[in-house]
Amino acid sequence: xxxxxxxxxxxxxxxxxxxxxxxxxxxxxxxxxxxxxxxxxxxxxxxxxxxxxxxxxxxxxxxxxxxxxxxxxxxxxxxxxxxxxxxxxxxxxxxxxxxxxxxxxxxxxxxxxxxxxxxxxxxxxxxxxxxxxxxxxxxxxxx
Numbered sequence: 006x007x008x009x010x011x012x013x014x015x016x017x018x019x020x021x022x023x024x025x026x027x028x029x030x031x032x033x034x035x036x037x038x039x040x041x042x043x044x045x046x047x048x049x050x051x052x053x054x055x056x057x058x059x060x061x062x063x064x065x066x067x068x069x070x071x072x073x074x075x076x077x078x079x080x081x082x083x084x085x086x087x088x089x090x091x092x093x094x095x096x097x098x099x100x101x102x103x104x105x106x107x108x109x110x111x112x113x114x115x116x117x118x119x120x121x122x123x124x125x126x127x128x129x130x131x132x133x134x135x136x137x138x139x140x141x142x143x144x145x146x147x148x
Contacts, residue, residue: 011138020044023068028061030054033078034138041072043131045139051077074131082140086111089132093121106143109136113147121147 013021017035020042024032030050036043046054054075055062066073079085083098086109096112111132113121122129129147136142 020069024054024065027064027068028054028056030061034135036134036138037071038131041074042069043135044073044075045078045135046075048078048080051075076135078139082109082136082142085140086132086136086145089135090121090128093117093128100142107141108144108146109140109142110146110148118147 011034013035014037016037020035020037021032021044024030024035024044030053031047032044033047034043034045044054053061056064062073062075076085077088079088082100083095086098087095090111090113093113094117096114098112099110101108101110111121120128123131129145132145133142136145
């Protein structure tokens with residue numbers, strides 16, 4: 006399987022170094038999204054990244070001065086999309102290839118569609134960015 010290409014900015018590299026030194030968790034990716042920073046951590050490092058009572062994540066947030074979001078990596082697309090979509094519940098993930106484009110359909114309960122999409126589409130945009138970078142998915146559609 007071809008995995009999307011991850012290109013880190015110099016700020017992203019600095020954020021990863023800071024994150025790893027403050028939390029002890031291994032970050033696979035970092036995206037500075039304006040008012041928030043998204044980290045993708047190695048599978049199994051989520052608890053370490055957050056820390057007891059959120060102390061590690063709070064330390065990173067105070068150092069950077071932005072909202073921090075952490076997603077646990079998985080080589081399994083369905084598991085990864087469930088991790089990215091949290092706290093919205095994912096009922097299923099279907100990968101469809103149309104005209105050479107890889108599209109992930111993420112099914113969520115009707116009552117949680119708004120949560121999955123997020124204010125101003127921020128959550129669906131996060132899904133699209135991370136799915137492209139880590140699983141070479143061209144688009145994510147919530148159904």
